[in-house]
Amino acid sequence: GQQVMQIPQYQHVQEGEDFTTYCNSSTTLSNIQWYKQRPGGHPVFLIQLVKSGEVKKQKRLTFQFGEAKKNSSLHITATQTTDVGTYFCAGPQTGANNLFFGTGTRLTVIP
Amino acid sequence: SQTIHQWPATLVQPVGSPLSLECTVEGTSNPNLYWYRQAAGRGLQLLFYSVGIGQISSEVPQNLSASRPQDRQFILSSKKLLLSDSGFYLCAWSRTPNEQYFGPGTRLTVT
Numbered sequence: 001g002q003q004v005m006q007i008p009q010y011q012h013v014q015e016g017e018d019f020t021t022y023c024n025s026s027t028t029l030s031n032i033q034w035y036k037q038r039p040g041g042h043p044v045f046l047i048q049l050v051k052s053g054e055v056k057k058q059k060r061l062t063f064q065f066g067e068a069k070k071n072s073s074l075h076i077t078a079t080q081t082t083d084v085g086t087y088f089c090a091g092p093q094t095g096a097n098n099l100f101f102g103t104g105t106r107l108t109v110i111p
Numbered sequence: 112s113q114t115i116h117q118w119p120a121t122l123v124q125p126v127g128s129p130l131s132l133e134c135t136v137e138g139t140s141n142p143n144l145y146w147y148r149q150a151a152g153r154g155l156q157l158l159f160y161s162v163g164i165g166q167i168s169s170e171v172p173q174n175l176s177a178s179r180p181q182d183r184q185f186i187l188s189s190k191k192l193l194l195s196d197s198g199f200y201l202c203a204w205s206r207t208p209n210e211q212y213f214g215p216g217t218r219l220t221v222t
Binding site: 031033041042043044045048088090092096097098099101102103104106 | 143145152154155157160162168170201203209210211212213214215216
Protein backbone atom coordinates (compact mmCIF):
# COMPACT_ATOMS: atom_id res chain seq x y z
CA GLY A 1 0.00 0.00 0.00
CA GLN A 2 0.90 3.66 -0.29
CA GLN A 3 3.38 4.83 2.34
CA VAL A 4 5.04 8.12 3.17
CA MET A 5 8.07 7.91 5.41
CA GLN A 6 10.02 10.71 7.02
CA ILE A 7 13.51 10.74 8.46
CA PRO A 8 14.73 11.41 10.99
CA GLN A 9 11.96 10.68 13.47
CA TYR A 10 13.56 13.02 16.03
CA GLN A 11 16.19 15.74 15.75
CA HIS A 12 17.80 17.81 18.47
CA VAL A 13 19.80 20.84 17.35
CA GLN A 14 21.52 23.75 19.03
CA GLU A 15 19.89 27.08 18.29
CA GLY A 16 21.52 28.50 15.18
CA GLU A 17 22.27 25.12 13.59
CA ASP A 18 20.58 24.00 10.40
CA PHE A 19 17.95 21.25 10.21
CA THR A 20 16.69 19.05 7.39
CA THR A 21 13.88 16.51 7.26
CA TYR A 22 13.35 14.14 4.36
CA CYS A 23 10.10 12.71 3.04
CA ASN A 24 9.89 9.63 0.81
CA SER A 25 6.77 8.27 -0.87
CA SER A 26 6.29 4.77 -2.20
CA THR A 27 4.30 6.21 -5.11
CA THR A 28 4.56 9.24 -7.39
CA LEU A 29 2.70 12.21 -5.94
CA SER A 30 0.77 14.89 -7.80
CA ASN A 31 1.83 17.32 -5.10
CA ILE A 32 3.53 17.37 -1.71
CA GLN A 33 2.49 19.47 1.25
CA TRP A 34 4.22 20.37 4.50
CA TYR A 35 2.62 21.01 7.86
CA LYS A 36 3.97 22.13 11.23
CA GLN A 37 2.50 21.11 14.57
CA ARG A 38 3.68 23.01 17.61
CA PRO A 39 3.74 21.10 20.91
CA GLY A 40 0.17 20.86 22.19
CA GLY A 41 -1.22 22.41 19.01
CA HIS A 42 -2.76 21.30 15.75
CA PRO A 43 -1.08 20.87 12.35
CA VAL A 44 -0.82 24.06 10.32
CA PHE A 45 -0.40 24.06 6.55
CA LEU A 46 2.93 25.56 5.46
CA ILE A 47 3.28 25.07 1.73
CA GLN A 48 2.44 22.96 -1.31
CA LEU A 49 4.82 21.94 -4.09
CA VAL A 50 3.46 20.72 -7.41
CA LYS A 51 6.16 20.72 -10.07
CA SER A 52 8.97 18.23 -10.46
CA GLY A 53 12.17 19.72 -9.03
CA GLU A 54 10.33 22.68 -7.53
CA VAL A 55 12.02 24.72 -4.81
CA LYS A 56 10.19 27.22 -2.63
CA LYS A 57 11.40 29.40 0.20
CA GLN A 58 9.67 30.90 3.19
CA LYS A 59 12.17 33.06 5.08
CA ARG A 60 14.59 30.52 6.64
CA LEU A 61 12.64 27.50 5.34
CA THR A 62 13.48 25.89 1.97
CA PHE A 63 11.23 23.23 0.49
CA GLN A 64 12.17 20.94 -2.39
CA PHE A 65 10.17 18.46 -4.47
CA GLY A 66 12.20 15.73 -6.12
CA GLU A 67 12.54 15.27 -9.85
CA ALA A 68 10.66 11.95 -9.70
CA LYS A 69 7.96 13.51 -7.47
CA LYS A 70 8.46 10.78 -4.89
CA ASN A 71 10.54 12.65 -2.35
CA SER A 72 10.78 16.03 -0.73
CA SER A 73 12.81 17.87 1.86
CA LEU A 74 12.41 20.75 4.27
CA HIS A 75 15.53 22.63 5.30
CA ILE A 76 15.63 25.23 8.05
CA THR A 77 18.61 27.56 8.18
CA ALA A 78 19.82 28.85 11.54
CA THR A 79 17.10 27.31 13.69
CA GLN A 80 15.35 29.34 16.35
CA THR A 81 13.37 28.19 19.38
CA THR A 82 10.20 29.14 17.52
CA ASP A 83 10.95 26.35 15.03
CA VAL A 84 10.24 23.69 17.68
CA GLY A 85 7.53 21.25 16.68
CA THR A 86 6.75 18.28 14.50
CA TYR A 87 6.97 18.66 10.74
CA PHE A 88 4.77 16.46 8.55
CA CYS A 89 4.80 15.99 4.82
CA ALA A 90 1.64 14.81 3.07
CA GLY A 91 0.57 13.79 -0.40
CA PRO A 92 -2.78 12.98 -2.00
CA GLN A 93 -3.81 9.36 -1.59
CA THR A 94 -4.16 7.72 -4.97
CA GLY A 95 -7.79 7.65 -6.10
CA ALA A 96 -9.18 9.22 -2.93
CA ASN A 97 -10.15 12.61 -1.57
CA ASN A 98 -7.72 12.56 1.30
CA LEU A 99 -4.07 13.05 2.13
CA PHE A 100 -1.51 10.51 3.21
CA PHE A 101 0.54 12.04 6.02
CA GLY A 102 4.14 11.17 6.67
CA THR A 103 5.34 9.85 9.99
CA GLY A 104 6.65 13.27 11.04
CA THR A 105 9.95 14.64 12.32
CA ARG A 106 9.99 16.13 15.80
CA LEU A 107 12.42 19.02 16.07
CA THR A 108 13.82 20.19 19.40
CA VAL A 109 15.91 23.36 19.47
CA ILE A 110 18.25 23.77 22.42
CA PRO A 111 18.78 27.43 23.37
CA SER B 112 -12.43 33.84 5.96
CA GLN B 113 -12.93 30.24 6.93
CA THR B 114 -13.00 29.06 10.53
CA ILE B 115 -13.18 25.56 11.96
CA HIS B 116 -14.47 24.87 15.46
CA GLN B 117 -14.19 21.77 17.61
CA TRP B 118 -15.59 21.06 21.02
CA PRO B 119 -15.02 20.18 23.68
CA ALA B 120 -11.32 21.04 23.96
CA THR B 121 -10.69 18.33 26.57
CA LEU B 122 -12.75 15.39 27.72
CA VAL B 123 -12.32 12.67 30.33
CA GLN B 124 -14.68 9.74 29.95
CA PRO B 125 -14.94 6.33 31.64
CA VAL B 126 -14.56 3.12 29.68
CA GLY B 127 -17.88 2.03 28.22
CA SER B 128 -19.39 5.51 28.08
CA PRO B 129 -20.64 7.09 24.83
CA LEU B 130 -18.82 9.79 22.91
CA SER B 131 -19.87 12.66 20.71
CA LEU B 132 -17.39 15.16 19.28
CA GLU B 133 -18.55 17.96 17.05
CA CYS B 134 -16.80 19.91 14.34
CA THR B 135 -18.23 22.84 12.40
CA VAL B 136 -16.81 24.93 9.60
CA GLU B 137 -17.73 28.52 8.78
CA GLY B 138 -17.08 30.59 5.71
CA THR B 139 -17.15 27.88 3.05
CA SER B 140 -19.66 25.53 1.48
CA ASN B 141 -19.45 21.85 0.55
CA PRO B 142 -16.04 21.28 2.11
CA ASN B 143 -14.35 17.91 2.39
CA LEU B 144 -14.27 17.04 6.09
CA TYR B 145 -11.91 14.74 7.94
CA TRP B 146 -11.49 13.16 11.38
CA TYR B 147 -8.00 12.20 12.53
CA ARG B 148 -6.69 10.68 15.72
CA GLN B 149 -3.21 11.30 17.05
CA ALA B 150 -1.76 9.24 19.87
CA ALA B 151 0.74 11.02 22.13
CA GLY B 152 3.94 11.74 20.22
CA ARG B 153 2.72 9.93 17.13
CA GLY B 154 1.52 10.68 13.63
CA LEU B 155 -1.93 11.38 12.22
CA GLN B 156 -4.30 8.48 11.70
CA LEU B 157 -7.17 9.21 9.32
CA LEU B 158 -10.42 7.85 10.77
CA PHE B 159 -13.17 9.15 8.47
CA TYR B 160 -13.66 11.59 5.66
CA SER B 161 -16.70 13.03 3.95
CA VAL B 162 -17.17 14.73 0.60
CA GLY B 163 -20.81 15.66 1.20
CA ILE B 164 -23.85 15.40 3.44
CA GLY B 165 -24.48 11.81 4.46
CA GLN B 166 -21.36 10.57 2.63
CA ILE B 167 -18.85 8.97 4.99
CA SER B 168 -15.75 6.96 4.15
CA SER B 169 -14.22 4.91 6.93
CA GLU B 170 -10.50 4.30 6.86
CA VAL B 171 -10.05 2.20 9.98
CA PRO B 172 -12.62 -0.33 11.29
CA GLN B 173 -13.18 0.30 14.98
CA ASN B 174 -15.87 1.20 17.48
CA LEU B 175 -16.13 4.77 16.20
CA SER B 176 -18.58 6.18 13.69
CA ALA B 177 -19.02 9.51 11.94
CA SER B 178 -21.96 11.43 10.58
CA ARG B 179 -22.43 14.56 8.53
CA PRO B 180 -25.98 15.77 9.16
CA GLN B 181 -25.35 19.20 7.65
CA ASP B 182 -22.99 20.56 5.02
CA ARG B 183 -20.58 22.12 7.52
CA GLN B 184 -21.05 19.81 10.50
CA PHE B 185 -19.11 16.62 11.15
CA ILE B 186 -19.70 14.46 14.20
CA LEU B 187 -17.57 11.66 15.62
CA SER B 188 -19.34 9.18 17.89
CA SER B 189 -18.91 6.02 19.86
CA LYS B 190 -21.46 3.93 21.74
CA LYS B 191 -18.89 2.48 24.16
CA LEU B 192 -15.42 3.91 24.60
CA LEU B 193 -12.34 1.73 25.00
CA LEU B 194 -9.11 2.68 26.75
CA SER B 195 -7.41 2.59 23.35
CA ASP B 196 -9.69 5.40 22.15
CA SER B 197 -7.69 7.92 24.16
CA GLY B 198 -5.91 10.48 22.01
CA PHE B 199 -5.99 13.83 20.32
CA TYR B 200 -8.90 14.06 17.86
CA LEU B 201 -8.53 16.52 15.05
CA CYS B 202 -11.09 17.67 12.53
CA ALA B 203 -9.94 19.21 9.25
CA TRP B 204 -11.50 20.64 6.12
CA SER B 205 -10.34 21.17 2.57
CA ARG B 206 -11.76 22.35 -0.72
CA THR B 207 -9.93 19.71 -2.72
CA PRO B 208 -7.62 16.81 -1.87
CA ASN B 209 -5.01 19.49 -1.30
CA GLU B 210 -4.18 21.60 1.70
CA GLN B 211 -6.15 20.81 4.80
CA TYR B 212 -7.00 23.19 7.64
CA PHE B 213 -7.22 21.72 11.10
CA GLY B 214 -9.37 22.61 14.07
CA PRO B 215 -7.91 23.06 17.57
CA GLY B 216 -8.59 19.44 18.47
CA THR B 217 -10.15 17.54 21.38
CA ARG B 218 -7.94 15.74 23.90
CA LEU B 219 -9.82 12.63 24.99
CA THR B 220 -8.74 10.57 27.99
CA VAL B 221 -10.59 7.33 28.59
CA THR B 222 -10.20 6.12 32.19
